[in-house]
Amino acid sequence: MDEKVLTSQFEDLLASRGVTRRGFLQLCGTIAAATGLAHVTVPDVAHALEESVIGAAEGNLFPVIWIEGASCTGCTEAFAQIDQPDPATVVLEMISCNYNETLSFAAGHSMEEAKAQTIKQCAGKYVLVYEGALLEGWDGWALRVAEETGVNAFLEAAESAFGVVALGSCAVNGGWMGSKKTPAGAIGCQALMAKHGIETPVTNIPGCPANPEWLVAVLVDVVMMGILPELNIDNKPSLIFEQAVHENCQRRGHFENGEFVYKFGSEEEKKGFCLYAMGCRGPQTKANCGIVRYNHRRSWCIEAGSPCIGCCEANPLDASHNWVDVNAPFHERHRDLRIGNWVVQPRTIGLAAVALTAIGVIIHGFGMKASGRLEDIRFEKQREWDAKHPDSAIGDYTADRIIIHADGTEEVVPADVFEKMQDAEYEQSMKKIGAAAASAVATGSATAQDAVETAEETARTSIDDAEAKTAEDVENAIEEEIDETKGGQE
């Protein structure tokens, strides 16, 4: 019996705003899905909403205070400015009737009193929805309402709330006002509360604007269960902000097929191809926009043809990690990096580093050629350190050396004789490529420039040796020359 009375009373309320029972149940369906509570059914949601709306109308059960901070009221507009009354709007309006600067009929003194009363009488029982950024700039004198600074008004309301809902990216971490260039000193609710030691739980709902259905889903959790929804590491409702936009995007098939829009107004755009090449931030932005969609689930950013610009990106504790600074310029692949006044895409730096390395290697290669090291090298007889510190030497360089000849026979040679053979072999190789190059380096004076200059010379001389390609060829060539010189001497 009670049930029936309640229901018809509620239906009257809806009907007076032009919302049908069917529209209302559709909303409940989305919410049931969005809250992610497996045991919640559509009738459960409907029932909870009915009760709370009526409860709120009668002055008990989770009243909502809705404060407008430094905002464009976009989050309010998102559900208020549509062509037909939206069930979500109505429900929100009804639950939040105690204080809402944008939507309430009342204004001025009576409104402020209503707020003060709610804070006092319903301490620990009301939900504070905060829209827009908090401004610490100008010594906190911004956003004054009724002789109170914005920061204080917020802190006072937050302190005795059951929970704070930071609605929209600005409320989460300052949003675009958090951008480095503004003097506003914008900051998000959670960070400001942490600064002032207020421990009221915060639920962050980013987005620019935040999707009204996310807010309804959160409020339903609060209203139904008297608890805040399950939150992730950023205090965002986990179910809504768990997967990347990309995972639930209707253009994902085109992504996998490598079918991209490269230019607006092109044939590809007409075909609805993936917007990845236009800088789409879908792969890196976590939100379920593609599932919940906007405006009665009619469409959403990517369906409407705009690449995702990552408006749900917001680290609540870091205003410099606001979605605009993180994602702009939106049509580039990465954010811009700023080094002093130099604004640059990571790609430029990466390609430049690789190019520099390649040039460095080529120059070094000329040096190698010039110094004759490509032809032959000479090992140090002993380590530099060992030569200077004989007492703590690492190597023992005095032992007899063993030469294993091509036929497998072994020959034992005293160390000094062996070293002379090493030198002789090296001298032969150097003679082959011309003394100039070798001596330039041998003096130890070769700078990179010398090296390059001599390199050209050597390169010319060594064209003749072009047939000596492999190490073996070089070795054979040396042997031939040694034989020749020997022959000449005889």
Added chain:
Amino acid sequence: MAHFAHYREAHPLPFIIFHYINLGAFLTLVISGIFIHFPYLPNVMGMARGAHITAGIVLIINLIIRIFLALFVDTATSPGTRQKEKEIKAWLPQLENRHQFIPWIKYYLFIKKDHPLTAKFNPLQKFAYMFLPFSFIFMAITGFAMWGPTMNWIVCETFTNLVGGLMNVRIIHYFMMFVNVIFLIIHLYMVITEGGIPLIKLMFLQREHGGYTYDTTTHSISGKDEKEYPKLLS
């Protein structure tokens, strides 16, 4: 031509197999990564991503196996020798490397003429090879942090939060790709100029080659091997 003998002991078969797999996975990653970043080649994004993730997993498994092998397999930790020790010695600083860092830099800058005596890997190489496993693990964490199915893993999520969001992860992954490519360029250059054809043949075909020999007990050149090694696989 003076160089150290190239013996199989320096690069036993398991490491050569590792090196093949590593090379394959690495090149696949770079090429598919470039396709992901510059999506101008039509129709391959799905494949490029699939190949990229697969190669990434192969790279990491291969790396883990390699680290274990280093603990159990014996290799020559100095060039031109058949004397063997546990491979891990070649990763860590050796007696052979002591005091040789500055001489090596001087050598590469053409300030020092004579080629410093060395372990299998010189001090600069050791830095590079020590850095590489960390770089691969880093690539894997940043890579998996950007991949839908794994982005909510605790390691990935923690990392993402640490560096300030997925955009930064993306940029770091992208930069690290260049760091790895730069490693590759220098690695190739060094292999060609320092080791030359004999080293490449040893590494890919297990073909040995004579040259100066080294003794790890005296820590010095011990002679010369002038034998003709069979050209079997050359």
